[in-house]
Amino acid sequence: MLRASRLLHGALLTGAVLLALSLQANAQIYSRVDLEAEAVRLRNAVFRIYSIGIKPSLTEEEVRAASDFEFSFPFPTPDDPLMDSAATTDGRTMIMPVMSLKALEDLATAYAWLQVNNYNHSAIDLYFTMLRYRDRADFPDGRFPRLLEALGVPPDAYKTDKRVDELSLSLRNEAFAFIIAHELAHIIYRHKPINAISAEQARADEREADAFALDIMLRTNTPPLGAFLFFQAQIYNLLHPVEFGNTQEEKASVLLQMTHPLSLDRVREMIEFVEGPFARARPEETEIWSGIGSDMRQILPLMEDKDLAACVIKLAREASPDSLKPRRTVETEAMLKICRQNQ
Numbered sequence: 436m437l438r439a440s441r442l443l444h445g446a447l448l449t450g451a452v453l454l455a456l457s458l459q460a461n462a463q464i465y466s467r468v469d470l471e472a473e474a475v476r477l478r479n480a481v482f483r484i485y486s487i488g489i490k491p492s493l494t495e496e497e498v499r500a501a502s503d504f505e506f507s508f509p510f511p512t513p514d515d516p517l518m519d520s521a522a523t524t525d526g527r528t529m530i531m532p533v534m535s536l537k538a539l540e541d542l543a544t545a546y547a548w549l550q551v552n553n554y555n556h557s558a559i560d561l562y563f564t565m566l567r568y569r570d571r572a573d574f575p576d577g578r579f580p581r582l583l584e585a586l587g588v589p590p591d592a593y594k595t596d597k598r599v600d601e602l603s604l605s606l607r608n609e610a611f612a613f614i615i616a617h618e619l620a621h622i623i624y625r626h627k628p629i630n631a632i633s634a635e636q637a638r639a640d641e642r643e644a645d646a647f648a649l650d651i652m653l654r655t656n657t658p659p660l661g662a663f664l665f666f667q668a669q670i671y672n673l674l675h676p677v678e679f680g681n682t683q684e685e686k687a688s689v690l691l692q693m694t695h696p697l698s699l700d701r702v703r704e705m706i707e708f709v710e711g712p713f714a715r716a717r718p719e720e721t722e723i724w725s726g727i728g729s730d731m732r733q734i735l736p737l738m739e740d741k742d743l744a745a746c747v748i749k750l751a752r753e754a755s756p757d758s759l760k761p762r763r764t765v766e767t768e769a770m771l772k773i774c775r776q777n778q
């Protein structure tokens with residue numbers, strides 16, 4: 436998955452060079468020392484989620500099909516992107532890069548902290564877009580900041596506020612569970628490596644893996660909100676449809692190389708699943724799940740809004756890194772409004 440996504444970035448229509456540069460630098464957002472300090476804890480979380488959360492919900496047949504895989508938790512090489520996909524598999528090994536797990540955990544913490552303190556979440560989108568469009572020299576000390584640092588989230592946010600702790604932990608675990616289940620599907624269905632199949636087949640496999648992951652969420656009664664957050668961040672971390680170019684040929688050439696469905700399409704399918712099978716599966720909880728589905732659906736127009744995406748990109752190119760700080764969130768919102776009115 437990582438390799439394929441790099442291909443996708445290489446196929447960008449504009450700003451391809453900039454993108455490649457910023458992706459190369461992404462690995463340096465987390466130092467090796469920092470990641471080593473977190474690795475055991477993150478690895479144990481993955482083991483627990485798989486063995487206690489997911490495995491008991493598998494059918495005998497699925498357990499058999501997945502019996503010979505093992506986890507691997509590599510440290511990043513200098514050109515690893517930050518979080519374009521959180522994991523990958525080679526059929527026998529489920530590869531979960533420590534940096535992706537850490538980045539995902541930080542995303543959950545950032546979201547929870549902003550949510551609990553009533554700040555707007557748009558700073559997260561702006562951060563991921565800045566990573567793609569800006570040079571590290573634009574940031575303090577000439578290096579890309581970590582998400583929590585850039586957004587001004589206190590380093591001990593989860594220790595000092597129980598609500599942040601609980602929300603961030605459940606979002607993180609939901610995201611980890613979805614990603615493990617998605618990769619497990621590739622193993623169980625014996626999907627071929629993406630370099631051996633067409634991009635179209637790769638996208639079909641990805642959709643099948645997402646469907647399996649959602650079904651596991653349903654079997655384990657886990658809301659896919661953490662995964663929703665992950666895809667939401669990916670909409671800006673990867674390629675927003677607004678960057679596809681305007682002509683049919685440009686769009687077709689992107690599609691020809693894309694091995695993953697658009698994050699937006701994955702989000703749409705997730706919402707439909709929550710509103711449909713989730714809500715139907717437990718009649719006594721239908722109202723809860725319909726409510727979660729409609730909350731997710733409310734965010735969709737914002738994700739789809741091309742003017743808004745163009746505006747975020749404009750801001751990401753021009754705004755000071757300070758505009759990511761929560762005290763300026765109102766200002767960022769005002770800028771977004773101005774941006775939208777001008778278009």
Ligand SMILES: [Zn+2]
Pocket residue numbers: 436617618621641644
């Ligand atoms: Zn996949």
